[in-house]
Amino acid sequence: MLIILDRDGVINRYHGEYICSVEEWLPIASSIEAIARLTRAGHQVAVATNQSGIARGFYDHLILNAMHAQLERLVESLGGRVDCIVYCPHHPDEDCRCRKPRTGLLEDIRDRLGLSDLHDAIMVGDSRKDLEAGLSAGCKAAALVRTGNGRRTEKELQTAPLGQVTVWRNLAAFVDDLLDEDDDGPSVTR
Numbered sequence: 380m381l382i383i384l385d386r387d388g389v390i391n392r393y394h395g396e397y398i399c400s401v402e403e404w405l406p407i408a409s410s411i412e413a414i415a416r417l418t419r420a421g422h423q424v425a426v427a428t429n430q431s432g433i434a435r436g437f438y439d440h441l442i443l444n445a446m447h448a449q450l451e452r453l454v455e456s457l458g459g460r461v462d463c464i465v466y467c468p469h470h471p472d473e474d475c476r477c478r479k480p481r482t483g484l485l486e487d488i489r490d491r492l493g494l495s496d497l498h499d500a501i502m503v504g505d506s507r508k509d510l511e512a513g514l515s516a517g518c519k520a521a522a523l524v525r526t527g528n529g530r531r532t533e534k535e536l537q538t539a540p541l542g543q544v545t546v547w548r549n550l551a552a553f554v555d556d557l558l559d560e561d562d563d564g565p566s567v568t569r
């Protein structure tokens with residue numbers, strides 16, 4: 380299976396401010412471990428992240444790539460792998476094809492991994508736009524984590540529901556359940 384992750388608030392801490400340097404990019408330790416566990420179990424992991432801070436001039440592609448190299452190093456140090464990282468560098472006003480909730484980033488992941496569709500993919504995010512992008516792009520499920528923006532998003536979804544979305548304490552809890560299903564078949568309770 381392919382698991383597509385939002386970055387800020389899912390993989391690393393996020394409190395609403397732009398993350399402008401490698402020093403400010405603070406991984407959630409259990410998320411790094413969860414990514415490694417997923418790929419060690421044979422799943423693929425991709426990251427799709429909106430980074431309008433580039434268009435706003437807060438940081439550049441080199442700095443962003445350094446953050447992502449750090450992410451890859453941490454996951455690889457645990458025997459895992461990140462298969463693909465894509466980002467949207469545009470300002471919301473640019474009306475690009477890739478900024479979530481649009482589906483361009485997810486289509487790029489599909490193409491880079493040589494898939495014909497995303498029917499065996501799950502999108503995991505902490506914001507409504509992540510879940511919308513995943514469902515619009517044809518992912519079979521969308522999962523909300525309560526880290527980062529997630530608690531606020533969970534409240535929003537109560538007033539304006541969005542298809543089939545499961546809710547998890549964090550990425551590690553989502554992965555625990557997914558890998559448990561791999562072993563035992565579908566779980567009866569959540």
Ligand SMILES: [Mg+2]
Nearest residue numbers: 385387388505
């Ligand atoms: Mg996020």
Ligand SMILES: [Zn+2]
Nearest residue numbers: 467469475477
């Ligand atoms: Zn874009």
